[in-house]
Amino acid sequence: MKKIILAALLLPTLVSAAQKLPPEASAALQFNKWYISQILSGKEPIKHYEALSRYVTSETISKLKAMDKLDPEEYDVPDVDMFIKAQGYDDDWGIVSARALDYDAACMQVYISFGKKRDHTVIDCMVKENGAWKVQSVASVNISDNLSAE
Numbered sequence: 649m650k651k652i653i654l655a656a657l658l659l660p661t662l663v664s665a666a667q668k669l670p671p672e673a674s675a676a677l678q679f680n681k682w683y684i685s686q687i688l689s690g691k692e693p694i695k696h697y698e699a700l701s702r703y704v705t706s707e708t709i710s711k712l713k714a715m716d717k718l719d720p721e722e723y724d725v726p727d728v729d730m731f732i733k734a735q736g737y738d739d740d741w742g743i744v745s746a747r748a749l750d751y752d753a754a755c756m757q758v759y760i761s762f763g764k765k766r767d768h769t770v771i772d773c774m775v776k777e778n779g780a781w782k783v784q785s786v787a788s789v790n791i792s793d794n795l796s797a798e
Contacts, residue, residue, distance in 0.1 A: 669746060675781035676758035676772040677746045679703035683731055684741050684762065694729060705775060705782045732762070733770050733788035740764045747791075755784055759791075 669677065682703065686693035693699065695716070697709050704712075718725055728735050741762040747769065748759040755773035762768045773785040 670749060670756075672756040672774040672781040673746045673749050673758045675703070676760055676774055676783065677744060679772070679783055680731075680744045680760045680762075680770075681742075684737065684744060687729075687732070687737060688742055694731065703783055705777050705784050708784055731770075731783070731786050732768075733786060734768060738763050738768070741768070756781075759789070761791075 668674070683693050686696075694712065697713065700709055700712075712730070715725065732741075743762070743764055745761050745766060746758055747761050747766065750757040750759070755775045758772045758774055760770050760772055769789050769791050771787045771789050772783050773787070774781045775784045776782075
């Protein structure tokens with residue numbers, strides 16, 4: 649009887665672990681894990697265009713390069729990181745999760761959350777470029793809990 653109960657408790661965990669993410673969600677998750685790991689180790693991945701090109705569209709990289717050349721005294725340059733949509737980060741942001749997937753006319757939207765509590769979420773707009781899913785743009789989003797169930 650104990651074995652049956654144990655199997656019943658473990659089965660949902662094993663099934664969910666075996667589920668594969670759709671390729672666009674997997675690409676977004678890989679990118680964000682890499683990107684935040686770079687930040688957590690004191691690097692500035694937003695300036696490493698060659699490394700970004702594996703995950704980010706060439707059009708977006710061109711726009712980043714153009715923004716990098718702007719004089720912040722003369723132009724209104726964003727003061728948040730384009731990919732994490734934050735000025736800083738929490739120590740637990742190395743925990744990155746894909747929460748949801750949604751389709752719109754422009755791209756596949758992948759909701760990515762950072763931290764144990766998943767209290768910082770961005771939406772990665774993923775498009776295919778040369779057969780690979782890449783980040784085209786990123787939006788910030790606040791997800792309010794309007795249900796409480798455990």
